[in-house]
Amino acid sequence: xxxxxxxxxxxxxxxxxxxxxxxxxxxxxxxxxxxxxxxxxxxxxxxxxxxxxxxxxxxxxxxxxxxxxxxxxxxxxxxxxxxxxxxxxxxxxxxxxxxxxxxxxxxxxxxxxxxxxxxxxxxxxxxxxxxxxxxxxxxxxxxxxxxxxxxxxxxxxxxxxxxxxxxxxxxxxxxxxxxxxxxxxxxxxxxxxxxxxxxxxxxxxxxxxxxxxxxxxxxxxxxxxxxxxxxxxxxxxxxxxxxxxxxxxxxxxxxxxxxxxxxxxxxxxxxxxxxxxxxxxxxxxxxxxxxxxxxxxxxxxxxxxxxxxxxxxxxxxxxxxxxxxxxxxxxxxxxxxxxxxxxxxx
Ligand SMILES: Nc1ccn([C@@H]2O[C@H](COP(=O)(O)OP(=O)(O)OC[C@H](O)CO)[C@@H](O)[C@H]2O)c(=O)n1
Numbered sequence: 001x002x003x004x005x006x007x008x009x010x011x012x013x014x015x016x017x018x019x020x021x022x023x024x025x026x027x028x029x030x031x032x033x034x035x036x037x038x039x040x041x042x043x044x045x046x047x048x049x050x051x052x053x054x055x056x057x058x059x060x061x062x063x064x065x066x067x068x069x070x071x072x073x074x075x076x077x078x079x080x081x082x083x084x085x086x087x088x089x090x091x092x093x094x095x096x097x098x099x100x101x102x103x104x105x106x107x108x109x110x111x112x113x114x115x116x117x118x119x120x121x122x123x124x125x126x127x128x129x130x131x132x133x134x135x136x137x138x139x140x141x142x143x144x145x146x147x148x149x150x151x152x153x154x155x156x157x158x159x160x161x162x163x164x165x166x167x168x169x170x171x172x173x174x175x176x177x178x179x180x181x182x183x184x185x186x187x188x189x190x191x192x193x194x195x196x197x198x199x200x201x202x203x204x205x206x207x208x209x210x211x212x213x214x215x216x217x218x219x220x221x222x223x224x225x226x227x228x229x230x231x232x233x234x235x236x237x238x239x240x241x242x243x244x245x246x247x248x249x250x251x252x253x254x255x256x257x258x259x260x261x262x263x264x265x266x267x268x269x270x271x272x273x274x275x276x277x278x279x280x281x282x283x284x285x286x287x288x289x290x291x292x293x294x295x296x297x298x299x300x301x302x303x304x305x306x307x308x309x310x311x312x313x314x315x316x317x318x319x320x321x322x323x324x325x326x327x328x329x330x331x332x333x334x335x336x337x338x339x340x341x342x343x344x345x346x
Contacts, residue, residue, distance in 0.1 A: 020322040020329075022160050025063045025104075027318040028074035028286030029307030030056050031113060032095050033081040040310070041203070045289065049079060051313045053095055059308075059318040060102045062333065066320055069160055070104055070133075074286035074305055075111025075171075075250035077128070088117040096127055105133055109168055110154055111250035111287060112219045115177035123178075124154065131156045135165075137237060152185075153227050157234050164323065165243045165279075167234055171251035171264055175221030176202075185224065192265055193218065205261055212255050215263040220251060222265035228273055238279035244343055245279045246328075252285035256294035257302035262287045274300060281343045282328065291317075291336065299344025301328075306335040 033049040040047060048055075063071065082091040099106050108128045115123075123129060134156035154170040172178055176193065179186040196216035197206040205214040223231075231247075238245045251264040253271055264270060274280045275298050282301045289307030296302060306317040316334035330339040 020324055022323050023068040024321050025068045025071040026284060026305060026321060027059055028305035029076040029289055029309050030095060031076050031079040031309035032091055033079040034087055035081055045310045047309050048313060052308045053098060055308050055311060055316050056095060056098045058316055060098050064103055068104055068320060071102060071106045072248050073106055073108045075109040076113040078117055080113045080116025083117050107133060107168060109248055109250050110172060112177055115172060120178040133158055135159045155227055163243050165238050165245045167245060167247045169247060169249040170227060171249045172221035173224045173227050176218055212260045212263060214261040215265060220265055223270055228269060232273050235277035235279055239277050243279050244281045246282040248284045251287050252304045253283060254294050254296055254302040257292040258288040258304045278346045301341040311335055
């Protein structure tokens, strides 16, 4: 019997008859706000702001019956509308009350809506910083200069059981959201945006552009060189130790797994790091509320989770993932489809 890090007593329920090595839950874009139902900016999708916390409640009830070893919350937990109503802290308290009923550990990713509500400094010392759940790795040496830069990046990794690792990435490391003007990263991010997007409102995609060029909008962001070099080190360690790695991020990085308007600015650089390592098996993201999926040419599964906020009250949008030696079985609830994800052959 494998020893699971931080495992609470009891065994997660089996899904398909075979005993999984471990089980985790995943949910994205709850975006709770204490306001009436509304829509997205283009008025093409309905948003159920108050009900989203009820769907989170139902997800937690479901998970409490399964006892997963941890939950991954993919960002945008509360909507930016809370800020306008001076309700950010209260809204966070309301959603966290639901998570606190969950008898397992929660790993929180940060999305654009976290930065509409809170500063990066506030988030670093808040309940949404789950870096305390990081696994220590003495053999990964980090030079002191890199270390100083990394301190302002919210990324970490953990190993729930030997041979498996999860890496949580900060997709707003390069962003005009959460970076103070005129800091180096703010200036660098504004330049990336303004070089590509000539609109007054930088949340509107660049005029006349279609496809992946639409990603240069303010509600997206990217990954700094320091973060990518840190990721490269973790993946080198994982390769050497024959681990299987799942990466979690608010922003997707594969154009075929999402509406391209939701892609990370430097998604190509991230893909190039992932493809230079044999350990990566899955990349999970949120942000595109319609969800998406693509298995890339290297066999990496790119899962974009459907957003709770655009999920009608009579259904839901979350998943439980059963991890086996040769595959992950994703069991979706409501709008999320079931998937069997075999690991790429090495
Ligand atoms: N053309 C646009 C689009 C958006 N905005 C404003 O930007 C903020 C964020 O938009 P929002 O749709 O809430 O962001 P999500 O993270 O929920 O979703 C991302 C993608 O839209 C999914 O497709 C908000 O303040 C909008 O009003 C804008 O000004 N112009």
